[in-house]
Amino acid sequence: MIHSLIQILVFQVLFLAVYEFFLKKETFFNLNRIYLLLTPILGTALPFISVDFIQKSIPKEYMVQLPAVVVGDTISEAIPNATSFWLPSLLDLWLLGIALSAVIFFWKIFRITKIYLSGNTAYFDGLKLKILPKTDTAFSFFNTIYLGENISEEKRSSIVAHEKIHIQQKHTLDLLFFEILRIIFWFNPLIYVFQNRMATLHEFIADEKLTAENDKKQYYQNLLSEVFQTEKISFINTFFNQSLIKKRISMLQKSKSRKAAQLKYLLLLPAICAMLIYTACSNEPKTEATQTVQQSDSEVMNKINELAEAIMKKGEMTPEEEKALKLLTTEAQPGDKVYTSVQEYLNETEGEGDMSVAFSEIERVPTYPGCSGDNETLKKCFTERISAFVGENFNTKLGKDLGLPGRQRIVVQFKIDKSGNIVDVKAKAPKPELEAEALRIIEKLPQMQPGEQKGEKVGVLYSLPIVFEVQ
Template identity: 25%
Template structure:
């Protein structure tokens, strides 16, 4: 999904929610001025909230994602490149057709808007101007309904009595003095861009109605008789309509609603408090807009919220013309600066900062396949574990230093002391890696590698083994279990399956779209896959292709917890990269 389409989608979702909110709380009150402000605020919030970023705030909340990060890293990243002969992508062609239809609608409505605008300006230029009751009026040369546009008032005096003209000028003068045409123009422009959303047109109608309520209210507050004014409106409803929909028309909008609102009892002042509900609505939209950031915290390239401040190049060294030196704790030189021991220690801590995820992750020499080959060839199954039929997966974490060396290896999820010790031995014996990078600089990165120990049937103990005794039917879905689910044939078979089955969408190739799609799914107690969804997407075509292939997978070997087959949530990253 492109950023532009995501923005467009969020804006239109906001209009749907805000219109429902308006109809629920504000539709029948008589706080016309407050309603006008709120309606304009609706447009501002809908257009601006997708641009507001609260990801930094989210990242300061110390999310509990260690286990999820570990298992999202268990499967090697699968890179998909397009074939030489692309197939016809009907999905892409359909999207292109919809795009052309949308932009055709925008162009047609924009031309209509410009024609209406030019017709009003042309009418103002050609019409005769005269003063009526100290009001500058453009006189229409034939009978038509009175209307106004910004500072322009249009009227055919011969069609009205003096009293009616007075009421009309008060009404239209309210539109002029309160700049109601600004509201109208804003609505028109938003309807042009979001013309596919019917709720935008409904909001536009509510704005127009409320502007008429404001003008009618001003007429009645000026002392004119309510009944006489309403009869006047009924008479005007049979005249010709105004020049365009851009104008504020005296008789254009639903007359029944206007008369009903004039006769309605004024809302109690305390009712204004309900407009405060708008504040949590805005907060909810912000969360909706940034909900993908919450998902990315467990999968995206995320560093701690204070990492930038701890990077050595970001440290602001104090400038002292005559630094004081404590004889007992003398200062030291570092990169040309005289620093105290405390300042030097802070810099050294920053240089030793360990990241969990960086822009370029560390890599074993030869890549992921070479790492798997190394683990398989280097592991020596402990005799004690073999005698007792012990097997399972040992997850180890370690730090890949800036120079590529491996340090601080530890078991974060073990099986048996003997297996744990063997996993640590081969981890510590690994050659130097290509270090991770952040902003072009080599940095220390914490990494997780699972080491699986599997016994052949002849080595399994007859008594001490751990057979699956049944299937868990409680409906629980686990994230971590004693024995994780496995694709038929293992990880290599999974990689081969993905590489063979995935077809690079033509539309993505044509538009140069690439990136990593992370999908989650549930492997049931029977091994069947369900609830496949994208937790971090790139583009609709790439997302759909990744989901399609995962749904077509055969049954997996289910996960096991307490000797029971259980449902387990799993994550697979698939990278689409153009050559």
């Protein structure tokens, strides 16, 4: 996830760099408008796009994986009722940011509505105007132009003509598009930069169309004569913005860009290709993994169908076959032993004299010292006491010392025999050191009161999963 966010930021920076160094000073305003609308979406989508032929053509030695960031290590037991502290995840923080950004957006809408209701409605040249009392404000939002009543009559016509172009070009939709992106990707500062560039481009478009029909010299004088107040709302088109006047005049003085300069937009193609290649190098091929999972699921279903047909043909099953089928169809529960094969299960449970029963099926579970009550209470107490015992005695620094990345799982299996002793302890872990540590802890467990099945003391099989997570 972090890797994808870094890729999004890098790709959007590259798209902005292309705009800043090659396209911003060109007078292809409509093409630049399309570029600024398209590239934030491309930068967000490209990290999640994988092209099969690119991945297959890249040698494996060029595949890279972003290393995990280690911020600490914890040990937790995957046992019911274990106590844990809630920590906000990345998803929680993202949703909280979206909620706050949405509140800010609707506050801006409220301000616009308040301004709209405070003005007097008028019409000029077929356009709806809102005359605002005691202000020099001038801006447009959707199909309405907002004018302060302090603006002189001779200035109003040029302002209305300018804002009319914003309305015709539907510039408000562009800015609202970036407002939506700002809500979803509130943590991404580049979205704000894209929106700022788009607002500037809108002014260039309006200036160009207006000066095509009017005298440029007079238009320059209008720009320099007054600087009107503006509402600080990010999705309205303001008439005069002091920080933009110099840029607008400079752009008006530029000669029309030659058509050959449009070839600069082809820079987008190699940039996208480079990003796709980088994405292919930095991620494991997804197509093959998906095919493997689908193929595996298909094989399992075929085996199930074959088994069903065999049972129906035979009609009756032997006790051993019924026992094996029960193992396959019984949902695993905490404390169940993990068998590597059906035959292992049959071999271990055959013979009544030395029968071992799974912890989840025993009529009366083994009793941990200090526990009392009915079977369910004893079972709960047993798991809680073992969880606490492991948590207190396990070497929590071992995961970090071994340099293990991410989550590591240890499965410990043992038997509580007829005398209540812990025997046949086995551990399976990615590192021998983890296995040794798990065995050391389990062998220190106190003697239990043995479990009972049908009134007789029996051995009880117990499985204890331990999860290491190096964060």
